[in-house]
Amino acid sequence: MSEIEWVRGGGVLRDAQGRRDEARTERIRAELKLQEEEKTKIGRWRDYDERWKALAASDEALSFADIPWPLRTAPSSRDTDAFTLPAISEFLFESLSVRSNAVTKKSRIRGSILRWHPDKSSLVVGRVVAEDVDAVREGIHAVFHCLKRLQDDERDNNNSV
Structure with missing residues (x-):
């Protein structure tokens, strides 16, 4: 042994x-x-990514809970207060601390912005059940706003170095 x-x-x-x-x-x-x-950490990110792939491959109706939100724990029913900058940052960047990681903060932010951009998310919103549409839109905008702030912070940090 x-x-x-x-x-x-x-x-x-x-x-x-x-x-x-x-x-x-x-x-x-x-x-x-x-x-x-x-x-x-790697498993949490992999699960999130796999849920997005499954969502994209499906054409089923979606509820607020079906959206793979970028948080360590899923928000309670239609609770968009959970979409804070610290909570989203923690989830997005936690797997970057893994020793075998080759992904940069910049590329993680960029990929997330592309995924959560309100114009791109219309395909997802179009499949959401009527009673959850407003909450999903609000959640998408909250996530996107946080991602833009992270992108601006990252840009500012790189320019000051």
């Missing part, structure tokens, strides 16, 4: 003299925890 598997199973490593090697064990525990956090 590898050291990593041993520690994952709750074991404690030992040094060459058979004494407990707490420092090495803790380093492996920290690495395992980091790997799990990265897996969660």
Whole structure:
């Protein structure tokens, strides 16, 4: 059994003299925890992206809850107050902190703006059930406004460097 598997199973490593090697064990525990956090972050982004692909491939009617909103937790029914700059930023950028990431903030913002642009979203809004249309439009505009602010902030940060 590898050291990593041993520690994952709750074991404690030992040094060459058979004494407990707490420092090495803790380093492996920290690495395992980091790997799990990265897996969660990547999974959240992958789920979001897959939901968008499924939505684009379908022609079914949509409700507010069917829209893959760019948030860590889905908003409660028609609650557009959840679309804040910090909440959207947290979701968009959390997977960028993963060590294997090759995506930049700039490209993530740009791709999101293209996805959430009000002119492009008319295809989605056209499929939304009547009682949710206003809330979906309001949500799209709130998300787009936040994305434009993020884009402006990113541009300002790059110009000041």
